[in-house]
Amino acid sequence: MAARAGEGGAQGCGDGGLPGAVLFDRDDTLVVDVPYNGDPERVRLMPGARAAVRLLRARGVPVGVVSNQSGIGRGLITETQVREVNARVDALLGRPLDVWVHCPHVPEDGCACRKPAPGLVLRAARALGVAAQRCVVIGDIGADMGAARAAGARGVLVPTTRTLPVEVAEAPDVCRDLLGAVRHVLGHPSTVRRPV
């Protein structure tokens, strides 16, 4: 497990308080992205995901997911399939997360929920009874950071090889992996900002 921490470029949490909630992106953040996946059998957790969620639970921080699922709007997968995949993620994490919200729309719909719009973050925060300003959004692309910013939440980027350099450069915070990101938002010195 990638339990490293405290490597170069460390930067503290700031206010020292716990977040009101942590909202993960799903694909390529919490689980390995399988485009338009409707098959629970194909779900694989990302490195550090289980430890990251376990750490948040141990601190009593609510954990949710905010996910764009345009495959629904494109007719490639059904709502039921998305819920089955989400249930598999819950099972792999030991028990259900505190809230799951997803956007079923395609970009052309111009909805208020597809990230980088703030709708999913606002909806999840409301469901948890937490102010969006106290939420942290952890994701792998710029749209996740945009949604966080638009909702008044804090964004932390955990890049993959598919994350664009400009998205890394513009992210408010960049961490190496999920556990590092969670340790960071809990106030541990574990941020690593990569050179771009």
Ligand SMILES: [Mg+2]
């Ligand atoms: Mg993603």
Ligand SMILES: [Zn+2]
């Ligand atoms: Zn939407």
